[in-house]
Amino acid sequence: MILIIKTNKEKLHDLEFVKPIEEIVQKKFITKHYSQVKKEDLKKAEKIIICGTSLKDNKFIEDIKEFGWIKEFDKPILGICAGMQIIGLLFGGKLKKKKEIGFYRETFTKEFLGLKGEQKVYHLHNNYVSFPSEFESFAESEGIVQAVKHKNKEIYGVLFHPEVRQKNLIREFVKL
């Protein structure tokens, strides 16, 4: 079972940031807001996807302590946009300001969940997180890490929204 964790405060944003991911997953999943995630959910989950949220919604940053379980979780996690920022912050990264909205070209220096070379990705964020050295960067532009993986764990993060033009990245993660 895949656990899909939403980070959005407004329920109407489920249709924009969560439902597209649920449609790609096509495997048994349950979806919960981060404030509702219980120990049993984490135990049952084979993998976790943490979704993004809207530009104006930064509640998840105030509530970062609610994600403390991430550091102990030993199964694959994929953080998308807000999800990637959460992972970075928990591992000691710093939150930095950078607004990117729309299509951008990013280059993957190594294969990352099936992605290679130059990709046109959809960005929707006001912030990003600098990652500590226990993470390896797979794509970077202007010093901003766009895709990372923990060196010893199966923790992945992407700053862009793969549900828009890189749906296969999510399918590859589900297959892990």
Added chain:
Amino acid sequence: MKLGVLFSGGKDSVYATYLAKKFGHEISCLISVVSENKESYMFHTPSIKKAERQTEVMGIPFLSQKTKGKKEIELEDLEKAIKKAIKDYRIEGVVTGAIQSVYQASRIQKICDKLNIECFNPLWQKNEEEYLSELIKNKFEIILVGVFAYPLDEKWLGKKIDKNFIKEIEKLNKKYQIHVAGEGGEFETFVLNCPLFKRGLKVMDKKILKEGENSFRMEVEVE
């Protein structure tokens, strides 16, 4: 939350309005940017004049803003309209009917970000077959008012989106890559009735205009 919907009168903006209301939000106004340019980059033009009739049967205030329809001026005019909606109707967010268009969605996101309000795209990345079925299930009465891609022709104008339409358009999708929901601009729609309307609209008069080899519009008078 008090929301304003970017409204064209076509299926996407009406369904986005329906979803925002269903999720408990108050629709404070419907915002239309009326482009004098029929090839507008941002806004659907053919049925926009009739959009006002729809807002009347929904009982929601209508805020319209004219634009010459030049690429970046359109965006300035859209921003003006949203600013007016914030001032006059105290909206805290904007809803759009964007499905796939990153061009459209990202420009509206930028305006909302600049004006410090929320942006909602409840149809974002929606599966097109599922979307059309949902419209039928939720009793949306929708007709085609413009066709702009071969092999669609004037015979398609006025057709209702129903189960037969879905079958036919799926065949064209396989053979000619016509997008099932018209996202590629292959066709444009007008909503005659839906659960948001206090009463349905009727087509009283229609005029078919040929605008190019594979481009036809139907101007309708509704009552």
